[in-house]
Amino acid sequence: MILTGTGVSGGSACAPLYVLPSRGSHSAPVSVRALVPGTWGERLTESIEAARAELAAVVADVTARLGPEEAGIFKAHELLLDDDEWRGEIERLVAGGIAAPAAVRQVSDAVAAELRELDDDYLRERAADVLDVAQRVLRHLGVDSTTPLPTAADGEVVLAALELMPSDTLGLDPAVVRAIVTERGTRTSHAAILARQLGIPAVVSVSGLLAAVEPAVRQGVLCAVDADAGTCELDPDPGTAERHRTARNVVEVCDDPVRTADGVDVAVYGNAASAEEVAAAVSYGADGIGLFRTELLLSGTMRVLDEEGQVAAYTAAAVAAGGRPVVFRTFDVGGDKPVDGLSVPHEDNPFLGLRGVRLCLDRKDVFATQLRALARVARDHSNVHVMVPMVSGLEELDAVDALLGELAADHRLSVGAMVEVPSVAVLAREFAARCDFLSVGTNDLTAYLLAADRNNPNLGSLYNDLHPAVIRVISAVLDAGREAGVKVSVCGELAGDPHALPLLVGLGLRAFSAAPPIVPRLKQLIREIDSRQAARLAERVLRASRVEEVAHLLATWPFEEASHAAAPARPPASRTGGGDRR
Incomplete structure (x- = not known):
């Protein structure tokens, strides 16, 4: 089966599929009302400041690894922590008695949904940034909403997901994740920019991706990705699989003028x-x-x-x-x-x-x-x-x-x-x-x-x-x-x-x-x-x-x-x- 999307980071690869769980599917449940009225406001402030300190470290790390252009993605996340449309609404809900984790989720999901309805690609893709920041704050509030990324123990994989947040993408090991395919996303998304800088082939906006790959994952089939053509092929024939695998390796050793x-x-x-x-x-x-x-x-x-x-x-x-x-x-x-x-x-x-x-x-x-x-x-x-x-x-x-x-x-x-x-x-x-x-x-x-x-x-x-x-x-x-x-x-x-x-x-x-x-x-x-x-x-x-x-x-x-x-x-x-x- 060949699925088509938009190539945003060139290259080819072939490896078994690894499906990233959708955000929130593995998270602990969040109480809507605060158990101890009046305590969530202080915890919210502490968690936002902890997220700010964490982002400052991320900015320094990304600046050193990839450059200031890419670090700017996470500088923008720092600014969001003080955005009134986001933080102000969360604080208003918490003041009204809503538990801080529930307020963070509610406001972030609403802002992200509004952004996804916009016609402008750039603004629409900022939804992932809002959810990324929310995920970071939720973790400091004691709600683990992070996604389990593949490690060396999983071997080489093609990562499939509904969408990738910038922090998820930054945490990928190019030696493990040989290519990325997502159901959502455009070339303007920060995840796409980071994939290009990390040298990981990526195809986004693949309609029906998750429904198609679920049975393929159970069968342990390979996925061949051609990010130049914007395609991914499930269970490719041996010749196609080898061609895509070899193409990836050739790129890695290209060191002559x-x-x-x-x-x-x-x-x-x-x-x-x-x-x-x-x-x-x-x-x-x-x-x-x-x-x-x-x-x-x-x-x-x-x-x-x-x-x-x-x-x-x-x-x-x-x-x-x-x-x-x-x-x-x-x-x-x-x-x-x-x-x-x-x-x-x-x-x-x-x-x-x-x-x-x-x-x-x-x-x-x-x-x-x-x-x-x-x-x-x-x-x-x-x-x-x-x-x-x-x-x-x-x-x-x-x-x-x-x-x-x-x-x-x-x-x-x-x-x-x-x-x-x-x-x-x-x-x-x-x-x-x-x-x-x-x-x-x-x-x-x-x-x-x-x-x-x-x-x-x-x-x-x-x-x-x-x-x-x-x-x-x-x-x-x-x-x-x-x-x-x-x-x-x-x-x-x-x-x-x-x-x-x-x-x-x-x-x-x-x-x-x-x-x-x-x-x-x-x-x-x-x-x-x-x-x-x-x-x-x-x-x-x-x-x-x-x-x-x-x-x-x-x-x-x-x-x-x-x-x-x-x-x-x-x-x-x-x-x-x-x-x-x-």
């Missing part, structure tokens, strides 16, 4: 924030590190490291790369990233305020220490490159160059700029002539171009990194880089999206930087793309003026003149972001 089907070299770099993560990226086959987030070195101590501490950290990262390039982004602090020693006065709009290079130039003592440490490491390691974030004008590069001239006049550092602020994109030719390389940070660039906060639930449908304006700006920056002979890379969620890969290759992008688990999949797909066919796709997309036109072109590529065998994964009708800005 790659070319497109017509012989164009494309580099795939990994993102990292420590020497250990650099080594992990290399083990996934990354051609280097396109984004080393130096500010995350501060996250454990929440203070700026001294020069010797930074030299040690940067040296370890450069060595772990084994000669591959490492692009160290200077401290990208400010906005939502406070650090002791780099404090920022209260700002009404911190994301348009003192952050990135603006803050570093304001605190030249701290910035000078970092640049001096990087220059020292670069003297002994030729693979060290420095990238400046949140640049908005050439004047800021002048200031950085002047500081470098004072600190490292005897050594020429390779210095590039991030293209995040629209003014840099407008002046792309001037920046390309000035910099050693450019890197397009699509998350911030999209937010600033469209004036849409990706974390604002009221604007979820507006934030779209495949908006025609965003694509045209990326194309202009790539053109400027080609004219100047300067390498341009793309980082941000768009760089790790297999569905956007043919378009970006067609635009002329030859360097991607993504979460390490995605690197093997990107390399595999690059081999299958003919850059000339991709260029024809890009030509049509650049003529589009609406988001739905871009979505249609990507969904119908390859066109008639292209070989079907070269087709990468096909996207659904729309695509929006989720998580943190950077």
Whole structure:
């Protein structure tokens, strides 16, 4: 039996089914009335604060493992704890005598049901986030509503579920869970975003999934998942099963430099924030590190490291790369990233305020220490490159160059700029002539171009990194880089999206930087793309003026003149972001 849905994280796999019980099916019953009137209010407050502390730890862990973009998913969960529509209504019910667990369940289920009735995909998918937060608070109230996730003792499995919450997805072991299939969900769900970052193939919106798999589980049959095609096949024939199992294994060991089907070299770099993560990226086959987030070195101590501490950290990262390039982004602090020693006065709009290079130039003592440490490491390691974030004008590069001239006049550092602020994109030719390389940070660039906060639930449908304006700006920056002979890379969620890969290759992008688990999949797909066919796709997309036109072109590529065998994964009708800005 073949079931069809929407592929949201590419790849193939074949393993026995493991069905995740639906939320609440294994939970202890909850009393509707409080047994001791007046005691639930205090317990509710304590449980919410315990959930808040737990989420802060999750944010730190996800930031280190996957990056700040994915950590933003759980930062949004922290904000929900103070949301009046959710917490306020729960507190009102508890004040009226309802037991706190029952109130949490009642309000959360009602809010989730309202969200699921909305037309907007982004808002509809926030229902799972509400239930995720409720599950966390209920656990601290003594009601265990967590779901039993598969472990190594279960062997390799294909996980089937009604839907996955973000916390469930984060807890999955990719070595155990070889693929995910769910009855609910869209590409915009946070569970889908996390599955992509973890490198787990996933198919969502599979109608009738649970009814179909229940007898299959009893029989112990295999499930073959093709997330590129958006299908899962129950009890596949031996040839199909082996093909899907082998395809998965091939992705895992793809560690050589790659070319497109017509012989164009494309580099795939990994993102990292420590020497250990650099080594992990290399083990996934990354051609280097396109984004080393130096500010995350501060996250454990929440203070700026001294020069010797930074030299040690940067040296370890450069060595772990084994000669591959490492692009160290200077401290990208400010906005939502406070650090002791780099404090920022209260700002009404911190994301348009003192952050990135603006803050570093304001605190030249701290910035000078970092640049001096990087220059020292670069003297002994030729693979060290420095990238400046949140640049908005050439004047800021002048200031950085002047500081470098004072600190490292005897050594020429390779210095590039991030293209995040629209003014840099407008002046792309001037920046390309000035910099050693450019890197397009699509998350911030999209937010600033469209004036849409990706974390604002009221604007979820507006934030779209495949908006025609965003694509045209990326194309202009790539053109400027080609004219100047300067390498341009793309980082941000768009760089790790297999569905956007043919378009970006067609635009002329030859360097991607993504979460390490995605690197093997990107390399595999690059081999299958003919850059000339991709260029024809890009030509049509650049003529589009609406988001739905871009979505249609990507969904119908390859066109008639292209070989079907070269087709990468096909996207659904729309695509929006989720998580943190950077």
